[in-house]
Amino acid sequence: MGFDTATTTLLRAILDEVCESISRHETGVRAHVASKILEAATKGEKTPDGLKQIGRAALSEAPTMWR
Incomplete structure (x- = not known):
């Protein structure tokens, strides 16, 4: 499923925004958070607040080996 440019x-x-506190070099954590945000958007979550909440939850559950 593709998203339009605005999405x-x-x-x-x-x-x-969700990953602002981690280094851009921590690609494992960023990929985990991105996948959860993308999964939520694919399932219909479109509100910025809802997506941020999901992203923050993913960040907090990211395995410590990725940090």
Whole structure:
């Protein structure tokens, strides 16, 4: 399923905001958070607040070996 440009921009901004406290080099954590945000968007979650909440939950559950 593809997203339009506006949705893709929103998802990227949410990922960056949720992951602002971690290094861009921590790709495992960022990939985990991105996959959860993308999964939620694919299932119909479109609100920024809802997506941020899901992203923050994914960040908190990311395995410590990725940090």
